[in-house]
């Protein structure tokens with residue numbers, strides 16, 4: 655990261671415990687990563703959590719969806735970890751255009767990212783094996799719109815929106831139904847959150863909810879699949895929990911655009 659580059663508006667730079675950096679968003683009043691380590695958290699929850707090193711041996715190309723591009727730690731870590739001779743398509747969504755413009759300028763000398771180009775609200779780069787597509791705007795609109803003209807099925811999903819309290823629209827039943835409709839049967843979804851509300855949103859839309867690894871002060875996290883039912887222990891906890899799943903009736907209007 656270039657230290658002399660002005661930061662994107664309404665963000666502060668924060669160094670995390672493993673020496674990697676994250677951004678704190680003044681609008682959402684939250685940092686993009688755990689202060690225990692932005693990069694270590696990304697490796698644990700997304701690279702290992704979705705098992706992409708194994709998935710890339712099975713799927714050609716491997717198709718990854720990231721929910722929330724932020725400052726690009728998810729993409730950059732994936733770039734570093736995946737073998738160079740395999741094909742993969744990384745699709746991400748991001749509300750904040752200025753954040754993406756900052757990312758683009760910050761990596762203007764990167765061997766791959768120097769080729770990033772805007773095409774209306776899509777920021778894209780491609781070489782013979784890797785394609786990066788970032789959909790700028792509210793993902794509840796941009797993702798169904800993109801999927802209506804691209805036949806993609808996710809093999810891995812990095813569910814990395816801000817927390818359900820601060821960013822509830824990307825943790826709803828409608829959102830997870832959209833992800834399910836556009837996923838491969840062998841998909842692995844992974845997220846840092848272990849809240850009962852988001853687990854209910856996942857379970858009630860047909861995802862098999864599983865326990866994930868602990869990171870930093872958080873005791874657990876969540877993985878979700880379509881080829882196994884919800885872990886009975888989690889089911890029991892959800893039955894006992896008084897909280898409700900999140901819903902967002904608005905997204906219903908756009909769901910029909912997805913090709914099954």
Ligand SMILES: C[S@@+](CC[C@H](N)C(=O)[O-])C[C@H]1O[C@@H](n2cnc3c(N)ncnc32)[C@H](O)[C@@H]1O
Pocket residue numbers: 685686687696720721722723724725726727728729747748749750753791792793794814815816821823824
């Ligand atoms: C936790 S940060 C993502 C961090 C990122 N994965 C990384 O590794 O740097 C969440 C991101 O989601 C974006 N976001 C929030 N609501 C959104 C929405 N409705 N549509 C698209 N992006 C959204 C925020 O602007 C923020 O940059």
